[in-house]
Amino acid sequence: MPAAIEVNGLVKEFKKGPRAVDGIDLRVEEGEIYGFLGPNGAGKSTTVHVLTTLIPPTSGEALVAGYDVAKQGAEVREQIGAALQEAALDPFLTGREHMRLQTALQGLPRAERTSRGDELIGRVGLSDAADRKVGGYSGGMKRRLDLALALVHRPRILFLDEPTTGLDPQSRTALWEEVEGLASGDGVTVFLTTQYLEEADALASRVGIIDDGRIVAEGTPATLKAEIGEPSVEAVPADPGDRERLAGVLARFGDDGDCPRSTPDAVAVRLARGDGGLADVVRALDSEGVAVQHLQVHAPSLDDVFLAKTGRSLEGQGAGAQEDGVPDEREAA
Amino acid sequence: MALQIGALARRSVNRTLRQPAQLVPSLVFPLILMAINSAGLGKATEIPGFPTDSYLTFALAIPFIQAGIFSVSNAGSDLARDIETGFLDRLALTPMTGLSLVSGQLAGVLVLGVIQGVIYLVVGLVAGADFEAGLAGVPVLLALALAISFAFGCIGIFAALRLGNGEAVQGLFPVLFVFLFLSSMALPRDLIEQDWFQTVATYNPVSYLIEGIRSLFIDGFDGQALALGFGFSLAIGLAFLAAASATLRTRLTRT
Numbered sequence: 001m002p003a004a005i006e007v008n009g010l011v012k013e014f015k016k017g018p019r020a021v022d023g024i025d026l027r028v029e030e031g032e033i034y035g036f037l038g039p040n041g042a043g044k045s046t047t048v049h050v051l052t053t054l055i056p057p058t059s060g061e062a063l064v065a066g067y068d069v070a071k072q073g074a075e076v077r078e079q080i081g082a083a084l085q086e087a088a089l090d091p092f093l094t095g096r097e098h099m100r101l102q103t104a105l106q107g108l109p110r111a112e113r114t115s116r117g118d119e120l121i122g123r124v125g126l127s128d129a130a131d132r133k134v135g136g137y138s139g140g141m142k143r144r145l146d147l148a149l150a151l152v153h154r155p156r157i158l159f160l161d162e163p164t165t166g167l168d169p170q171s172r173t174a175l176w177e178e179v180e181g182l183a184s185g186d187g188v189t190v191f192l193t194t195q196y197l198e199e200a201d202a203l204a205s206r207v208g209i210i211d212d213g214r215i216v217a218e219g220t221p222a223t224l225k226a227e228i229g230e231p232s233v234e235a236v237p238a239d240p241g242d243r244e245r246l247a248g249v250l251a252r253f254g255d256d257g258d259c260p261r262s263t264p265d266a267v268a269v270r271l272a273r274g275d276g277g278l279a280d281v282v283r284a285l286d287s288e289g290v291a292v293q294h295l296q297v298h299a300p301s302l303d304d305v306f307l308a309k310t311g312r313s314l315e316g317q318g319a320g321a322q323e324d325g326v327p328d329e330r331e332a333a
Numbered sequence: 334m335a336l337q338i339g340a341l342a343r344r345s346v347n348r349t350l351r352q353p354a355q356l357v358p359s360l361v362f363p364l365i366l367m368a369i370n371s372a373g374l375g376k377a378t379e380i381p382g383f384p385t386d387s388y389l390t391f392a393l394a395i396p397f398i399q400a401g402i403f404s405v406s407n408a409g410s411d412l413a414r415d416i417e418t419g420f421l422d423r424l425a426l427t428p429m430t431g432l433s434l435v436s437g438q439l440a441g442v443l444v445l446g447v448i449q450g451v452i453y454l455v456v457g458l459v460a461g462a463d464f465e466a467g468l469a470g471v472p473v474l475l476a477l478a479l480a481i482s483f484a485f486g487c488i489g490i491f492a493a494l495r496l497g498n499g500e501a502v503q504g505l506f507p508v509l510f511v512f513l514f515l516s517s518m519a520l521p522r523d524l525i526e527q528d529w530f531q532t533v534a535t536y537n538p539v540s541y542l543i544e545g546i547r548s549l550f551i552d553g554f555d556g557q558a559l560a561l562g563f564g565f566s567l568a569i570g571l572a573f574l575a576a577a578s579a580t581l582r583t584r585l586t587r588t
């Protein structure tokens with residue numbers, strides 16, 4: 001069965017900028033939610049812009065719905081919907097007017113335009129606000145309208161570029177439910193970029209982790225976390241002079257060689273017996289008289305995967321930020 | 334394509350009419366400047382050869398050109414905002430054609446141009462200006478106002494596509510005012526004493542736009558002035574439309 005999205009050796013290099021996408025390969029199956037996870041500036045949005053035909057690739061091949069994004073742009077656009085970063089809406093138009101514009105530009109038959117628009121506005125819970133100007137919408141309402149507009153022509157594949165950035169938890173959860181419904185109920189393939197670990201974990205059936213334009217890990221969230229292995233324990237001694245003694249005690253319970261959480265202040269080891277060994281760790285520290293200021297067990301997370309692959313933590317790098325913009329090479333020369 | 338143009342035109346008109354910050358200055362400022370000019374330069378009508386004894390009648394053409402200059406700003410800023418906010422990308426993902434985008438985008442300023450024309454005419458007549466062309470001249474006047482809005486609107490669209498940001502488009506505003514001041518705005522060309530000024534005014538296309546409008550107020554139907562007014566308006570509009578279309582191919586990069 002052909003993939004919904006198939007990318008081989010995709011490169012995007014901007015004229016006056018960096019190599020934003022540096023030879024990525026990926027395959028997204030029909031009906032799948034694929035999470036594209038990475039920090040700001042990793043190349044997520046650039047990849048989406050290439051896959052949605054908005055910018056041409058420098059080299060490599062990308063097929064979306066079986067069509068080549070570089071040569072069959074119009075065919076690709078017929079098959080896809082996209083809600084790009086920063087819901088691009090006109091603050092002077094109402095939600096319903098946006099829908100009217102979108103249904104007309106997508107060429108829906110006149111008889112279907114109003115009913116389809118009303119159906120989608122209702123689906124994203126904006127019926128009561130449909131006749132209000134979008135300038136007065138909250139961030140969550142704008143994102144939901146953006147999603148509804150992307151669905152007007154019943155696309156097979158949906159690209160969502162950081163759909164929940166800046167949203168409050170309630171709006172984020174509502175949008176997650178909608179996206180899940182699209183994939184499970186309507187069979188839409190979803191390509192979702194995010195910088196939120198929990199979003200990728202909760203929504204995506206498979207995750208690709210991108211850093212510096214390259215995919216550093218790919219698989220289901222469970223597989224990726226299993227690759228990391230057992231939980232780790234991290235401890236900070238109450239007296240900084242006890243760091244070596246603390247390291248000696250913790251070394252009995254696991255190996256610190258594959259646990260990159262250790263810092264000049266903290267010692268961390270991956271527990272050989274899983275988190276069941278924590279009680280033994282506490283007893284050993286107590287019997288050796290090593291007082292600790294902070295002791296924490298970390299279950300493997302996608303952040304651990306990112307940390308293991310790049311040596312950096314993803315958490316805190318992008319929270320609340322507005323992600324990587326796509327350099328504009330379309331400025332008229 | 335007609336459906337696309339209609340949908341984009343409707344949006345453009347709605348957006349224009351819902352922005353008082355765009356609408357009010359473009360209606361009020363030209364009238365204020367006209368009032369100041371008429372009050373301060375009234376004595377100019379005593380210069381031998383001045384074509385009318387009412388400076389208000391002579392000056393009533395100026396707001397039409399100023400309205401055009403506002404069109405550059407309005408049409409350009411709206412499109413530049415679409416580029417900056419990513420709305421153009423939203424449109425680019427639909428089957429919309431470039432011609433639909435430009436045509437639809439102009440609709441707002443064209444509608445505004447007609448509204449401005451009606452208001453300037455009514456205010457002028459109420460204030461005591463003559464309108465020699467009479468009732469039959471009203472549709473001609475509005476058609477010429479429309480053509481002028483088209484010309485300047487195309488400049489705005491081109492500037493927005495070329496520059497890509499609203500501030501840069503706004504920066505054209507004073508530049509275009511220089512063209513207005515270096516035209517036959519304040520005096521008929523043959524009464525401008527300074528040779529260099531007369532030469533510049535003669536080569537300045539804005540002079541012919543003003544004189545086309547002015548002819549309807551002072552002379553009635555002057556075929557040559559109207560032909561030059563319509564001709565230059567359409568030539569400017571079409572030239573910048575062609576330039577905008579070429580630039581759009583770069584700006585609206587879709588594979």
